[in-house]
Each structure stands twice: as C-alpha cells, then as structure tokens.
Amino acid sequence: MPSNRLHPILLLFLLLLTACGGDGPAEPPDTLQTIRLPMGFVPDPQYAPFYAAVERGFYADEGLAIEFDYSFETDGVALVGAGELPLAIVSGEQVLLARAQALPVVYVLEWFQKFPIAVVARTSAGIAVPADLVGRSVGLPGFFGATYVGYVGLLEANGLTQEQVGGTEIGFTQVEALLTDQVDAVVGYANNEPVQLASRGEDVTVINVSDYIDLVANGIITNEETIANNPALVAGFVRATLRGLDFTLANPDAAYEISKKFVEGLDDSRLNVLEASLPLWAADTLGLSDLASWTQTEDILLRMGFLDAPLDDLQAAFSNAFVLANQPEE
Numbered sequence: 001m002p003s004n005r006l007h008p009i010l011l012l013f014l015l016l017l018t019a020c021g022g023d024g025p026a027e028p029p030d031t032l033q034t035i036r037l038p039m040g041f042v043p044d045p046q047y048a049p050f051y052a053a054v055e056r057g058f059y060a061d062e063g064l065a066i067e068f069d070y071s072f073e074t075d076g077v078a079l080v081g082a083g084e085l086p087l088a089i090v091s092g093e094q095v096l097l098a099r100a101q102a103l104p105v106v107y108v109l110e111w112f113q114k115f116p117i118a119v120v121a122r123t124s125a126g127i128a129v130p131a132d133l134v135g136r137s138v139g140l141p142g143f144f145g146a147t148y149v150g151y152v153g154l155l156e157a158n159g160l161t162q163e164q165v166g167g168t169e170i171g172f173t174q175v176e177a178l179l180t181d182q183v184d185a186v187v188g189y190a191n192n193e194p195v196q197l198a199s200r201g202e203d204v205t206v207i208n209v210s211d212y213i214d215l216v217a218n219g220i221i222t223n224e225e226t227i228a229n230n231p232a233l234v235a236g237f238v239r240a241t242l243r244g245l246d247f248t249l250a251n252p253d254a255a256y257e258i259s260k261k262f263v264e265g266l267d268d269s270r271l272n273v274l275e276a277s278l279p280l281w282a283a284d285t286l287g288l289s290d291l292a293s294w295t296q297t298e299d300i301l302l303r304m305g306f307l308d309a310p311l312d313d314l315q316a317a318f319s320n321a322f323v324l325a326n327q328p329e330e
Helices: 008-019 045-055 073-081 092-100 145-157 174-179 193-199 224-229 231-250 252-259 268-281 291-304
Strands: 033-040 064-072 088-090 105-110 117-122 137-140 166-169 185-189 204-208 219-223
Touching: 033 045, 033 073, 033 231, 045 064, 045 231, 045 252, 045 268, 064 073, 064 231, 073 088, 073 092, 073 105, 073 219, 088 092, 092 105, 092 291, 105 224, 105 231, 117 145, 117 174, 117 193, 137 145, 137 174, 145 185, 145 291, 174 185, 174 193, 185 193, 193 204, 193 268, 219 224, 219 231, 224 231, 231 252, 231 268, 252 268
Parallel strands: 033 064, 033 088, 137 166, 137 185
Antiparallel strands: 088 219, 105 219, 117 185, 117 204
16 A cells, blocks of 8 residues: 655645645646756657646646756756756656665655566567576666666566576667577566567567566656745646646547657657556556555665665655645545
8 A cells, every 4th residue: 555654744745735725726827937857768658648748738737837858867866866956757766776875855756656677588488487587598778777676676576586597788779689589588668678579570478577576666756855945846746747647548649649749750650659658657546656665676776785774764765745635535
C-alpha cells in the first residue's frame, strides 16, 4: 500500500492545498511563469502526458509555461538539488543517491508505476525466466543508471548473482547487439527495445523487472526549499501533470497526435511506443509512491555498493502530499 505518513510541514501544506480545492484556479492567470523542466532523455512520445498537459492548457491553468530541457538525468538532479531549478523528471534510484550526497531533493509524483526495465532475448535463445540467464551473455548500456539497477534487482530477487551471468557493457546499442548475436540477451526499457525489435519482425521474449521486484522508477522531483517557500508551484505542477497523465491514458491516440508537435519527424510508426508505455503508468491512484518500493530500491543500491549506508530518513526522500491533495473527497 502507498505510504501516507507525512512529515509535519508537508501535512500542513496538504491541509492548506486541500482547503484550496483540487481542481486548480477558477481562471488562468494573466501571466505565466516559465519552468525549465529537465526530461532526462531525447524528445519522445513517451512524454505524451507532458506534451498533452501543455497543449491542452493544463499547465497554463496553473500559471505555468513549460520549457522542455532534454539534458541528462543527472544534470536535472544536480540542478534541482542545488536549487537552480524547481522541478525535474528523475528515476527513483537517482533520488536516493542524491540525498546520500546531501542534495535535498524530494520525489513528489511517481509517473511510472512499474519499473520499466526489462531483459530482452530472441525467443530462439530459450531465455524465458531469470534462471535461464545463468551462463548466458547479457548486454547492458553500462554499469550505471536504471538499467543496471533493474538488472541487479532482477538477479537479486531470483537468488542469482552477477558472477553467474555474463553481464557486459555494450553502450546504447541493445537492438543491434541482439540482432548481430553479440550477446544472448540485452537490458533495456520495456517500452523501447522490445517494441523496436518487434517492429523488425523479431520474435522476442521479455522478462520484466517489475514482475519480480518493485523498484521506484521515473517521476517528478523538487527540493525542500521549493516545498517550503513555494508549495503552490509544486501543487500546480503536480495537478497539471496528473491531468495530462489522465488524459493520455484515456485518449492515447489524441495524445500521440499532440506529441507530433513536440517531437520532430514523429510519424505514426512509433505509436506502439506510447501504447507500450500506458500499462507502466496506470494505477488506481495516479502518482502515488510506495514506501516498500523505496525500501527495496535502497536495499539494492546498498548491495550494489552504490550507497555506503542507509539514509537517515528514507521517507524524507518522497512525499505523497501533493498527489493526495488532488484526490476527490470520499
């Protein structure tokens, strides 16, 4: 179950935000505040919820204009942690690594409810379950980031060690490496590499990390200073993003058409990327984080040696306050 325990200051903000109502301002403000949002990846239809929120005026309703910044994920963490930007899209493990370095980032909306990393193999390779990876070669972009964390999490959840599997660094060439038989399997994103391979007529098997372990994936971060000094900014951004996410889940075709305005050269050939993303985002309550998944993510980082010790206060790394403030009263 999602953790609803809140620090006292966030509980106060939740009460204030709820008192103001969860439907946003009655009328859009006359002037908009421009927010530069680090995305962590190149323009892509998987960002359809954010594109839809811009195009349909959900951010404008909150007095916000969004400038998409397609820089590296680690850049977004550093900028938000230093207070130079108020918000960014970041994967969960990066939040914990940042807080271990005393960067006061706080995760406020879980966009991907399922950790999107997967191991992909040609069906002919006979790799159908994690145990089949023993003694096989597995290509990873590198020994860093969400792909590596997901890979280790998958092995750990199934009682396997890295020494039993031939993990090798191949860069971001997973599709080519698999097609040219450089490796037996690759680690990538469930809404990317399997989709690309299927579009080339390849029969593949996909082992989803989320079927075996619950880790924290991509979501929205802010920082403690912004929460303290400008909670309305965070609340408005979260509210608009949830509206964009809800719209995209309900209207994927329309959201994809909107994406064409933001992704240069996008045609109908990549609709399957968005379709593969939808089940990764869906939840009974969009945006909620789960303490158990944060605990499992921290445990994996500790066993990998990426964290030297548990965080002093793991729950300070995330808050459900702004998501809960947008839920209808029962």
